Amino acid sequence: MSIEPMKIFFKEIKEPIKTTMIGNYAVAGGVTQTDPDVICAFPITPQTQSVEGLSDVVHQGRLKAAFVNVESELAAISYSTAACAAGARAFTATASQGYLLMTEALPMAVGWRLPLTMMISARAFNSPNLSIWNSWEYTQVNSELGWNIIVSENVQETYDAAILSVMISEESLFPTIFVHDGFIISHSVQNLWLIPDETVRKMTLKKPRHTIDPSKPGTWGGIVTPSYFMEGRAKLDHEKKPALTQMKSCFDQFKTATGREYNLIETYNLDNSSKTAFITMGSMCGNIISWMTKNKDIGLIKIRAFRPFPYLELQKIVQEYNIEKLIILEKSDSLNNMLPPFSMSIASALYPLKILFRSFIVGLGGRDVTRDEFDVAKKKMQSVSDMNGPLYMYLGVRETKEKIVGVER
Amino acid sequence: MLTPEEVKETLKDACINLRFHARGGQGGVTASNLCVEAYLGYGVCQPRFGAERMGSPTESFVRLSANENLVRTNEQVYIPHYVSVLDPTLLGEIDVTAGIPHGGWLIVNTVIDQITIQDIIKRKDLNIATIDATNIAMEILGRNITNTIILGSLIRVSNLFSLEELSDAIMRRFKGEIAAKNIEAIKRAIEETCIYESGETLDIAKDTKVPWQQVELGLPGYTQLDKAGVWYCDVDVIEFGSNQVKTGSWGEWDILWDKETCTDCAQCWYICPDFAIIREKGEDGLWHMKGIDIFHCKSCQNCIEVCPVKAIDKKLKQGPASCAAP
Numbered sequence: 073m074s075i076e077p078m079k080i081f082f083k084e085i086k087e088p089i090k091t092t093m094i095g096n097y098a099v100a101g102g103v104t105q106t107d108p109d110v111i112c113a114f115p116i117t118p119q120t121q122s123v124e125g126l127s128d129v130v131h132q133g134r135l136k137a138a139f140v141n142v143e144s145e146l147a148a149i150s151y152s153t154a155a156c157a158a159g160a161r162a163f164t165a166t167a168s169q170g171y172l173l174m175t176e177a178l179p180m181a182v183g184w185r186l187p188l189t190m191m192i193s194a195r196a197f198n199s200p201n202l203s204i205w206n207s208w209e210y211t212q213v214n215s216e217l218g219w220n221i222i223v224s225e226n227v228q229e230t231y232d233a234a235i236l237s238v239m240i241s242e243e244s245l246f247p248t249i250f251v252h253d254g255f256i257i258s259h260s261v262q263n264l265w266l267i268p269d270e271t272v273r274k275m276t277l278k279k280p281r282h283t284i285d286p287s288k289p290g291t292w293g294g295i296v297t298p299s300y301f302m303e304g305r306a307k308l309d310h311e312k313k314p315a316l317t318q319m320k321s322c323f324d325q326f327k328t329a330t331g332r333e334y335n336l337i338e339t340y341n342l343d344n345s346s347k348t349a350f351i352t353m354g355s356m357c358g359n360i361i362s363w364m365t366k367n368k369d370i371g372l373i374k375i376r377a378f379r380p381f382p383y384l385e386l387q388k389i390v391q392e393y394n395i396e397k398l399i400i401l402e403k404s405d406s407l408n409n410m411l412p413p414f415s416m417s418i419a420s421a422l423y424p425l426k427i428l429f430r431s432f433i434v435g436l437g438g439r440d441v442t443r444d445e446f447d448v449a450k451k452k453m454q455s456v457s458d459m460n461g462p463l464y465m466y467l468g469v470r471e472t473k474e475k476i477v478g479v480e481r
Numbered sequence: 482m483l484t485p486e487e488v489k490e491t492l493k494d495a496c497i498n499l500r501f502h503a504r505g506g507q508g509g510v511t512a513s514n515l516c517v518e519a520y521l522g523y524g525v526c527q528p529r530f531g532a533e534r535m536g537s538p539t540e541s542f543v544r545l546s547a548n549e550n551l552v553r554t555n556e557q558v559y560i561p562h563y564v565s566v567l568d569p570t571l572l573g574e575i576d577v578t579a580g581i582p583h584g585g586w587l588i589v590n591t592v593i594d595q596i597t598i599q600d601i602i603k604r605k606d607l608n609i610a611t612i613d614a615t616n617i618a619m620e621i622l623g624r625n626i627t628n629t630i631i632l633g634s635l636i637r638v639s640n641l642f643s644l645e646e647l648s649d650a651i652m653r654r655f656k657g658e659i660a661a662k663n664i665e666a667i668k669r670a671i672e673e674t675c676i677y678e679s680g681e682t683l684d685i686a687k688d689t690k691v692p693w694q695q696v697e698l699g700l701p702g703y704t705q706l707d708k709a710g711v712w713y714c715d716v717d718v719i720e721f722g723s724n725q726v727k728t729g730s731w732g733e734w735d736i737l738w739d740k741e742t743c744t745d746c747a748q749c750w751y752i753c754p755d756f757a758i759i760r761e762k763g764e765d766g767l768w769h770m771k772g773i774d775i776f777h778c779k780s781c782q783n784c785i786e787v788c789p790v791k792a793i794d795k796k797l798k799q800g801p802a803s804c805a806a807p
Contacts, residue, residue, distance in 0.1 A: 076654075092517050092526075200710030205530060226553070256555045261514050261526035355555040362554035438530060440557045440695040468695065470702035476693055477703075 075121075078128045080266070081105070088330075089266045095227045095257040098264055099165075099191050099250075100125025102234030104135050105272040109160035112140040112151040118168040118204070120193045120258055126163075145170040149177040149190075156186040156247075157292060159283035161238070164188070167254055168195035171210055182218035183308065184292060185282070187241035188248075190219075191234065194354070194403075195254035196437045205438020206254040208354070208404040211378070211413040218308065220248040220315060221379040223353040227262035232332060235267065238276045239322040244315045245281065251378075253355040253403075255438065271329050315380050336382040340364065342371040342393040348453055349373050349393075351418060352401040356434075356441055360401075363446050370450060371395070378414075383421035390425055397456060398422070398429040399449050401441075405433045411464055428456055431464035439468055448479055482678075485640045489547070492522060495686045496551040497641065499543040500561035501631075502571050504731070506535045508628030509567055513541040515632060518650035519642040522547045527557065536731030536779060538575050545641060559690040562683060563639050565631045566590065567614070574730055578602045580690075584683035588634045588674075590614035590627050595677035609677045610638050612670050621666040629663045633670025644671065728755055732780030734795040736773050742792035745769050749784035749793060758784065 074082075077097045080089070081104050093101070099122040103111070111130070113123040130139040138155075142148050145166050152162040166174060171192060181188045196207035215221060220240055224230035233250035241248040252258055284292065296304065316336060323334045341364060342349055349371035350360050357374040364372065373389065375382075389395075402414040411419055415431035422429070432449050435441040445467050471477045483491065491497070499516060503509030510528050517524035522545060529540040542558035544551075562585050566577050569591040578587060581604075588610045589598060595609040612634045614627035632647060647667065652660045707713060747768065750758040757778040759771040785793045 092514060226555075253555075255530040256527075259528055259530060260555065261510075261517060263517065263524065358553040358555045361550055362552075362556070365548070365550050442556050442559075442690070442695055444693050444695070468693070470696055470698065470700065471704055472702040473699055473705070475702065476696055476698070479693065481693075 074132065075125055075128045078125045081129055082132050082134045085266055085269045087268055090263060091266060092261050092263050093227060093231075094121070094259050094261050095230050095252050096121035096193070096259070097125045098227050098231035099234045099252075100129070101266065102231045103163050103189075103191075104129045105267065105269055106163075106235055106238040106276045107135070107161065107273070107278075108137050108163045110138045110140065110152065110155040110162040111164070112138075112142060112148050112155065112162065113164050114143070114145045114148045114166070114170060115141045118166065118170045118195065120165060120167055120191070122165045122191055122193075145173040146177060149174040149181075152188055152190075153177060153181045153184070153186060156181065156188045157184055157284050159281075159285075161278060162188050163190070165191040165193075167193040168204070168209075169197060172197065172213065175214055178214055178219065179217050180293065181247040183304075185245040185311070186247055187238070187245055187281070189234075189237040189241050190247070190249045192249055192251045193254040193258045194251050203437035204254075206256050206355075206403065207436050207438070208402060208414065210251060211402070211404050212406055215379050215413070218246060218312060219379065220244065220246055220319065220377070222248065222250050222319075222376055223378050224250060224252045224257065224376075225353075225355055225357045225374065227257060227260065228264040228332075229334075230257055231264050231266070232326065232330075232334070235272055235276065236322055236326055236334070239325065240315075240319050242276070242279060242281075243318045243322055244312075246312060246315055251354070256355045265330075265332075267330050275325060275329055312380065316377065316382055316385075319377055334376060336375075336377040337385050337389060338374040338376060339389055339393075340372040340374070341368065342373070342389070342395065344371045345369045346454075347394060347396040348399065348450070349395050349397075350399045350401060350446070350449075351375065353378060353414070354403075356401060356403070359441055360446060363443050367446070367450070373398075378417075381417050381421060386418070386421050387425060390422060390427060396428060397453055398427055399453050400429055400431040401434055401445075401449065402431065403433075403435045403441075405436070405464075405466070415464060428459060429463070430456055432467045433464060434467050441468070444468070452478070482638055482676075483640055483683075485643070488640045491685050492545065492547045494548055494551075496544055496546040496548075497563070497639075497685055498558045498561045499545070499635070500558060500564045501541045501543075501567065501628075502564065502575070502577050503539050503541075503567035503628065504535075504571070505537045505539050507539075507567050508626060509539050510541045512565070512567070512628040512632055513543045515629065515647065515650050515654065516543045516545065516635075516641070518653065519632075519647040520545045521642065521646060523549045523552045525552050527555075534731065534779075536733070537728070538571055538730075557695070559694065560688070562586065562685060563588065563635060563641075565635060567627050567631055569593070570730065572598065572601050574727070578604050578607065581607055582683065582687065582689045584608065584679070584681035586610060586638050586683075588612070588631060588638065590631055592616075595675070606679055606681045608638070608679050608681070608683075610634050610674050611677075612674045614670060617666050617669050617673070621669070622662055630666045630670045633667035634674040636667075637671045637674045638676060644668065727776055728779040729757075729774075729776045732778065733798060734780040734782065735775070735798055736778055736780055736782070736784065737794045737796055738770070738773055739792045739794070740770075742790050743770055744790055744792070746789060748787045748789065752783045752787045754781065754783070755779060 196203040197209040230252040237248040351373040353375040501509040513526040614630040757774040
């Protein structure tokens with residue numbers, strides 16, 4: 073039996089098609105078009121329909137790829153990394169706890185400079201209770217390992233990201249994760265434009281690169297003494313430097329081919345009267361943009377590239393528009409007594425500019441983020457005039473049965 | 482009711498929200514998808530996020546507007562202007578009118594009259610449309626699938642899109658005869674929809690969301706929760722667990738148990754996934770089967786298969802709830 077929404081990908085797509093689809097199947101379609109050789113994933117919870125969709129196109133013979141089900145996420149990432157080292161174009165996907173179980177093998181793809189791509193449907197980790205809903209716990213761990221991470225706002229962006237990730241991976245020879253918000257994007261049906269197969273093929277040509285090669289034997293990941301390890305790390309860092317520029321050139325190339333423009337950081341209405349802007353990423357940007365149709369005195373900075381973090385671009389934007397105050401919204405906390413992870417990146421990036429900011433933790437574990445949160449965050453920011461006192465707070469959480477934290481009613 | 486021109490004018494700077502109530506397997510999500518595909522503008526559809534099972538009550542939402550920025554939000558729908566109920570048994574089971582503003586529309590697949598519906602939902606400010614979609618489905622489609630038919634009623638009361646636009650969307654999704662039959666059924670639904678107007682006018686631009694309703698005040702706050710997120714069995718802090726869910730309404734069959742034939746072998750008790758087999762310890766010190774917990778039995782029929790003496794049987798449930806058939 074076939075999956076209804078995947079049928080559109082069974083035949084060659086010859087011209088741009090407008091269709092409607094959930095985020096997960098859109099990703100499956102995008103990945104299909106990039107012609108991967110190996111798809112390896114753990115097939116059970118916490119997995120998404122993206123690999124279900126891919127199993128369908130492989131089963132139908134549309135995609136000539138090895139579809140491998142494995143016994144855990146650790147096996148999935150190990151298998152994909154090895155396949156990629158052997159020269160295959162590989163894709164894997166996970167969500168929630170699965171990303172944690174992958175941790176041990178995640179640094180290898182970076183160290184070996186493998187253009188692996190992975191989809192993450194952002195969902196909560198279990199603590200203190202189990203939740204299957206959306207949260208950004210993926211920002212708490214593994215983001216410093218060297219994977220490129222791009223975050224999508226809607227179904228169109230996540231479909232495009234499936235293709236862009238392959239371009240970015242192959243261009244930078246660093247693995248790339250693309251993230252969409254679990255349920256909110258992964259299960260919402262939205263309109264999107266599909267790109268013709270031929271256009272995708274041209275954008276994602278398989279170029280020769282270093283691979284495991286029997287005619288050129290060598291040890292991959294062999295042990296080194298302290299005389300070598302640091303040089304190995306410094307070389308990685310040196311070679312990671314151009315990643316953002318490479319990412320940008322992929323965005324440009326994508327724009328030329330499809331007409332859709334993306335950037336490392338996207339801005340909305342920054343030329344506003346209050347010199348204040350929200351800064352966040354993912355599906356929440358859509359909520360803010362809709363809310364901004366009635367609140368025109370505030371702007372939005374949307375981070376598309378979370379890793380490597382485009383700090384110079386962010387500084388430039390803030391200076392150019394003379395932004396004085398930033399409201400950071402994020403769906404993650406970190407219990408570190410300083411700031412949650414996304415805010416830490418923003419704070420470090422903007423340290424030289426001495427900008428005023430406050431961080432608001434919203435929408436954990438699927439709690440909806442609405443106009444109420446934006447109204448209160450905006451109001452609270454109006455009275456902020458220094459960087460004293462606590463820099464973050466939870467918003468939209470019950471303190472008692474009658475009281476919401478930080479909200480006077 | 483708004484004319485097609487008024488709808489067009491309203492949607493330029495406002496957003497119309499729809500909600501569909503159905504049971505898992507009845508195609509509520511497909512109905513909302515078709516709305517997005519039929520509407521010539523911007524639209525998104527969200528299911529209620531969470532686990533869905535065959536026969537369980539489901540909800541899906543649609544947001545339509547001519548302004549791209551207004552449907553860009555990923556917020557849940559709090560103010561549904563048009564609510565469609567595909568299965569009349571849901572009327573008494575869940576609050577289908579939640580959030581509908583004054584003058585909003587409730588469209589129900591049912592044979593009961595609008596006054597009785599008003600009594601069930603305990604609201605008099607809503608416009609009500611009824612359609613015997615089950616009957617049309619059985620006659621034209623030959624099976625009880627009402628999701629496309631209810632869209633006929635939606636067209637009749639909302640004018641959000643025309644029959645032609647919906648037909649195009651259906652022909653893109655379904656092929657040949659199936660598409661033709663669905664369109665024929667929709668045409669009949671447009672004709673046969675009974676409309677009862679309350680006299681209230683619907684103000685689509687008005688924001689009637691209760692502030693902070695997503696935070697669900699009334700449930701315990703963080704200062705009132707137990708350490709380590711533990712649910713202690715003897716303290717009633719959080720309503721939890723599957724025993725709170727009325728899975729008994731999901732199924733298609735009533736499960737019948739014959740006391741005389743039963744040998745108390747307990748094989749059904751072991752296999753039941755919902756602990757819906759009731760057993761009690763008798764005076765003789767042994768456990769005896771006492772019956773079936775109809776609040777939780779979702780008629781998976783495992784017990785029927787496993788029973789060695791055929792003491793368990795099934796009977797088709799009365800009424801349209803039985804349409805949640807696999």
